[in-house]
Amino acid sequence: PEHVGILALEVYFPASRVLQAALEAHDGVSAGKYTIGLGQDAMAFCSDNEDVISMSLTVVQNLLDKYGVDPAQIGRLDVGSETVIDKCKSIKTCLMPLFEACGNEDVEGVDSCNACYGGTAALLNVVNWIESTAWDGRYGLVVAADSAVYAAGNARPTGGAGAVAMLIGPDAPLPLDRSLTATHMAHTYDFYKPKLASEYPVVDGKLTQTCYLSALDKCYTRLAAKYEKRHSGEAFSLEHVGYVCFHSPYNKLVQKSYARLVYQDFSRGAGPPDVQAALAPFKDVTLEASYTDRDLEKAAVAASRAGYGQRVAAGTLIPKQTGNMYTASLYNSLASVLHTTRGAIPAGTRFLLFSYGSGLAATLFALTARDTAGKFSLPGIVERLDIEGRFAARTTVEPAEFASTLELMERRYGANDFVPEAQTDCLYPGTYYLTKVDDLYRRFYACK
Ligand code: ACO
Secondary structure (H helix, E strand, O other), X not given: OOOOEEEEXXXXXXXXXXXXXXXXXXXXXXXXXXXXXXXXOEEEOOOOOOOHHHHHHHHHHHHHHHHOOOHHHEEEEEEEOOOOOOXXXXXXXXXXXXXXXXXXXXXXXXXXXXXXXXHHHHHHHHHHHHOOOOOOOOEEEEEEEEEEOOOOOOOHHHOEEEEEEEEEEOOOOEEEEEEEEEEEEOOOOOEEOOOOOOOOOEEOHHHHHHHHHHHHHHHXXXXXXXXXXXXXXXXXXXXXXXXXXXXXXXXXXXXXXXXXHHHHHHHOOOOOHHHHHHHHHHOOOOHHHHOOOHHHHHHHHHXXXXXXXXXXXXXXXXXXXXXXXXXXXXXXXXXXXXXXXXXXXXXXOEEEEEEEEOOOEEEEEEEEOOOOOOXXXXXXXXXXXXXXXXXXXXXXXXXXXXXXXXXXXXXHOOOOOEOOOOOOOOOOOOOEEEEEEOOOOOEEEEEO
C-alpha cells in the first residue's frame, strides 16, 4: 500500500468549560498568570457522567457516521490513553460493542500507555499493521482520549479533556513520511502516576519543561540528520516545513518549543539571516546552559515570532480552548491547522508533529499533504469537523462549580455502585455518557 496515513480525523471535547481568566480570580493568582503566563483561554472538563470510555465511544461513532464507514471495514483499532479506569481491561474492549453490532469481532489491537505518548504509539502500531504482511485490506482506526486533572495547586490550570479518532489507510491526504521519524526515549521521573488510588499525577513541573524541550532538541537533531543523509548533505531547517504541531500542555510551552527549533537551526548554522543575526550573541552558550538562559529564551521567542505565526499559530486553536488532552492533544493541534486553514494546504506541504509523553517517550515525525478527492481529503475532513459549532454549543461553568466537580470525581475514582449526579442537558447531541457503575464495577453507557 502507498501513502499510508490519516484518511479522516474527528475530535471530541466535553461541552463544559471553565474560563482561565475566571480561574485566575478564583485561585487568587495574579491576573494574566494562566491567560498570558500559560497562554490558555479555557479548559474543558468531564463531570461524573463522562469518562475516557464515553469520550472514545463518542468520537469513534461520530467518525464512522460522518464518513459513512461501515464498522465491518475496520480491521485494527488501537487506543492511546493514560487515564486509568481499569488496570487490565483495555478501553479498546469497551469500544467493541460498536463493532459487534454489525458482527465484526475480528479487530486487532489493544491500548498503548505512556503518559501523553500513547496516541502516537497507537498511530505507529496501526500504520505498521497496514504496511505489514498481516494487513487484510481493511482500515485501521486510532483513538486517543484523556481526562487531564491535577490536584489543586499550580498544575491544575494545565488540565483539560478530549479525544480524537483517526481513520488510517492507503492513498491518504496526510500520509506519514516514515523516513522522517525520530525518537528519543529515556528514564525520568518528571510526571508519573504511582498513586493507584488517585487519578492525579505526581509532577515536577519544572522538570517536565526541561525534559520536554530536551527531547524535542534530540528528536529534531536526529530528524535533521536523517533528512541530510537522504538528501546528500542538503541542510535541513524549518524552511523545509509548512506546519509544526506540538503536544500542547499549555500554549506558552508551544511558543518556547518553536523558539527552541529556531535556536536549533541557528546552532546548526541553518535558518534565515535575520534569525542568525538576532541569536549571534548567544553562539557560545552551552547546550546545558541553554535550557535556563532567560535572555536566550527571550531572544529566541522574539526571533521566532514570524515563523510561529506562519507555521504554528493555526494549530493552537483547540488546545488553547480545551487545555491539555494528554494523548489527544497533538492530534487536536493537527485538527486545528486543518480547521483554521479550511484545508487549503498545497500538496507537498510538510507537517512536523512532536509527540511527548513524560517518563519519557518522544517522537517527531512528518506528514506530507496530498491532493485527494471526496470525503478522504483535507477539505472533506474540514467540512466534517465543525469546530465552530462545537465551540458555540459549550456551557461555561463557574470555577467554584468546576472545583466541586473535581471533588466529586475524586470520590468517584475507583468507586462502584453509583449513578452519576451530572445531568445530560449540557452534553452535545450524540454524546455517549455513563449511566451507572454497578456493584461489580461494571460500567454502563447510553447515547444522548
Ligand atoms: N502575567 C503574565 N505572565 C505571568 C503572570 C502574570 N500575572 N504570572 C506568572 N506569569 C508567567 C511566568 O513568568 C511564567 O512564564 P515563563 O514560563 O515564561 O517564565 C508562566 O507565567 C508560568 O508561571 P510559573 O510561576 O512558572 O508557573 P508555575 O510554576 O506556578 O506552574 C507549570 C507552571 C510548572 C507548567 C505547572 O502548571 C505544572 O506543573 N503543570 C503540569 C506539568 C506540565 O503540563 N508539563 C508540560 C509537559 S508534560 C505534560 O504534558 C503533562
